[in-house]
Amino acid sequence: MSTLYKIDLFDFALENTVVKRWIPLYYQYFGLPIGTAPVVLVNHALTGNSQVTGEKGWWKSLIGPGAVIDTDYYTVLAFNIPGNGYEQNPDELIPNYTDFTTKDIARIFWEGLEYLGIQKLFAVIGGSLGGGIAWEMAFLKPTQIRNLIPVATDWKATDWLIANVLVQDKILNNSENPIHDARLHAMLLYRTPLSLNRKFNREQDKIREEYLVEGWLLHHGEKLKNRFRLASYKLMNHLLKTIGESTNCGSFLRFAKETDAAIHLVAVDSDYFFTADQNRETYEILKRVKNNVYYHEIQSIHGHDAFLIEFEQLNGILRDIFITTKQKVK
Template identity: 60%
Template sequence: MKKLEKIDLFNFGLENGKQRAYTPLFYQLFGQPLHSAPIVIVNHALTGNSNITGENGWWNDLIGENKTIDTNYFTVIAFNIPGNGFDNNFGNLISNYKDFTIRDIARIFWEGLFFLNVNSVFALIGGSLGGSIAWEMTALQPDKIANLIPIATDWKATDWVIANVLIQDQILNNSDDPIADARLHAMLLYRTPQSVNQRFQREKLNENSIFQIENWLVNHGIKLKNRFRLSSYKLMNHLLKTNDITRERNNFQSVITTINANIHIVAVDTDYFFIADENRKDYQQAKLVKENVFYHEINSIHGHDAFLIEINQLSQILEPIFNKQKQQKYVSA
């Protein structure tokens, strides 16, 4: 695994007015040396981390040598959301999770980039929670990003997302086995009935045992419990409902007009969490005021998790963006 780097942030003011005396920001660098190549920022999803490629990399099929996001050509930076526990320092976990918003995380990520003297970014990409953070990062610094690529996400928390965040929060705070039980519910948000039914077909492990679907869900709960901390899950889940790039700003179209970046909205047609209808409406609104906004759709039976499963489709969507840059000389400011 690539070395985990750290930036020390002191006296960081949260959106609610509270101050954090010390916040460690952990990240990993992949590909070309910093400031020698175009920079790509990758934001991780709810249970993800900065280890995006290489040994145990969760997006290995998309990022790496000779992949769509080619580390032979790009410098790739991935931050860990503070409190996600990937540094294995339990003293850095965050208990006051409701103090934080996605805007706070986006500001922390920009603090990290400015510390690294990164003032322009070729592409900012993220799926799910990571894509929501990418939207907010772009709203905060609308002239510093060339391409915004939010995948299976939204610029706002819909009522549907807020409702499911509440259910997850209730499970996490009231269950005897909170991480495992919350994961059972979450997995059914990330997949579709069609995907589940097609895969398991009412089969059992053996004649007298539990159904295959039950075993699959239980195993997902156990795996997450073994690698994720309760405080981390509470924070990541809570952040989902704080997403809104229009909060204390103007409406969506007004915010969009301030953004210089090409915006590539990537939806999943069967996403039951960040539903594609919302993405389509956003695209139609954005096109009325901004020319360089584009809509792409992954077609899949698998639902929200298709952005991790349908790599061939995602690669075809992203290939023109990243290949075009390969033909141009670029050094980050």
């Protein structure tokens, strides 16, 4: 694990006018020192953190020495969403999780970048919630990102997503075992019927007297309960429904005309959370006013979680962006 650094932000006004007197922003960087190489910002998803590479890195198949996102060439930077519980107490930091929006997090990240002396980013990439924050960052500063790469996400939360966030919120606030039980429900959104049917094939554990799929779900519930905090889960779940909350189709089109970023949309054909259809719709809107927009689709039976599973396909998509740039420079 690389060193965990902290930036202190003071008197930060949220979108709802609440002023946070102090926000600690934790981050890690990998690869070349800040200020010496192109910067790639990686935004983590709901239960992720800033450990994006290394032995326990959640995207280590994409990021590292000699990898597609090559830490021998780039500076790879990752912030922790304040309140995600990675080396901080979310109960003290986030007394009211509904105060925050993804736009607030995007503004916090930009303030952190400014503190580090980073004005422009070679790329911003993130999956799911992290991709939604990437969109919000681009809306705030449309000319300061060279490559915008939202993965398994979209620029706005749909009614379907908002509805599922509500169900998760009710479980988190009413269950006797909230993290465990909310995770059971969430896993059914992150995967697909075909994925589970092929994995378990109705097999049973005779000793435990349960179906294997039941044991798998219960295992994931226990696993998250043992490493994640309730205040963090409530916040991260809430943030999902705020993606694009202050952006409508008109302002989205204005952004598309203003930005010079190359936008690479990466969808998953079987995603139930952020569907491929809504990503294709976004692509169709963007390409009316913008030439350097590209649509990529991961083919997988695994649904939303494919962005954490189908590394070979994702590497193939990212190779043209990151390795081609290196070759041009050389």
